[in-house]
Amino acid sequence: MIVVHHLNNSRSQRVLWLLEELGVPYEVKRYERDAATMLAPPELRAIHPLGKSPVITDGDKVLAETGAIIEYIIDTYGQGRLIPPAGGAERLRYTYWLHYAEGSAMTPLLLKLVFTALPARAPGLLRGLVKTIAAKAQAGFVDPQLKSHIDYWDAELSKTEWFAGPAFTAADIMMSFPLEAGAARASAASRPKVAAFLERIHARPAYRKALERGGPYNYAT
Template structure:
């Protein structure tokens, strides 16, 4: 049985949402962050050599890394759903945003969070890259209903956390990003997203505005 190990307020939220979108059977195990430093408890760190979220187990398999987990689940348990075929006009766009999410978008935000935790001012170049990334995301959604194209894909599963719950850790107002706001409204209306958030983050109102 596929088990999703979800650390509260973390990227493993994506995996819960993915499983709900695919409508597959999975077990969910919740872990709370430590009260003293806000990091993962030792029980979670022991799951994978990197000691970070997300982690899934599937029989004897232990797998980390958001994009790898998303692709594994979609192919292994979801019959390839939420991945456009190579001959689809959405394929290249899906690939870009699927990898852009953690490769660039989240990397900028994580640099900011690290600086804030250390009591330091984020570097100007990092904030400039963050601003460019948010503008690019808003421009994408001006011409496409989803990051993955005409339909929701794994690219949206990856980008969703960065646009929503990540802003709990580093507040970022969405004034001036009308297309992102409209997109989050569409995501918030999805029954699978609602189920995922209720299971993964009970008591937390999704940060959709």
Template structure:
């Protein structure tokens, strides 16, 4: 039995959605974030040296990192409905966005989130200084890089409802969380295909079942 250690409002929603798409049996243990720090509780952190979400128990071991978990689960399926055939054109796009969503887009969004948290929580006399620093870093680095990623993503999503066309893949499952965060943090008003992707995701029955299993989901920490 697969056991998902689910930290509320976290990237672990990807894993629950994946399992619903595959129709696999699994159980969930829910963990609430600390009300003050918004971080994982101590009993969650003790499960793995990283102490970050998502975490999954399978085959007598605890597995961390979104993409590592997804690959581990998919590698153990007799059929591969969520991965295109290797060496195909679809696989190249799948493999690129499977990693770029997590390794390129999410760091930009997370850094932007950290700046927002810091500038809104410091004493008033420090706020002007940090706001100036934040604005410069957003202008020079964060905003241009985020826009470039979203521009390319928006182009690729213009060729079908999902990254590889008509068929959902695990790359879409990784992307879904990233785009929900992008929608909340930087906005997607200039990226119509990205907004349409979110609409398609939220209409999908397996995604709706995932939300029911975890009691809803929010990017507002």
């Protein structure tokens, strides 16, 4: 049976959601972030050397990285579900969004998180200087990049209801975290198509069930 090594408020929530959508039995082993650093606990290193989540175990297999885990679950347990047929335009879009979610989309979101948190972590005498530098970095680079990505999401969702086409796929599960994080950190929910996408995914029974299994998740609002 698959065991999901699940960290609170993390990208591993998507793995739980996918398993619920497919009806695949699984177990959850929960881990809590350090309250001060917000980092994963060292116990995760016993599962994978990087000590990060998500990680799953399936028998003697250990898999990390959300995209790789999603692909493994779809290939092993999906039976053709939540993935467009091979060879078509929707399959190409599916592959693109599956990898874009953890590639291009997450970089500015992580920078936003870092520069927002940086002043509070700086020594007292340097806090004002660090705050000024962080604000300039956000205004000059991070925020414009985020705006470009958010505009892109909204424009693409104006073409089709879901990212790969008219049908819900695992690519939408992958894209959920960037859009949820973007809504929390960068007002992405002000874009009508992004807001509608978030409403649709949050209403899905499998999404709600995954929240029950995974515990508190600040982005499901």
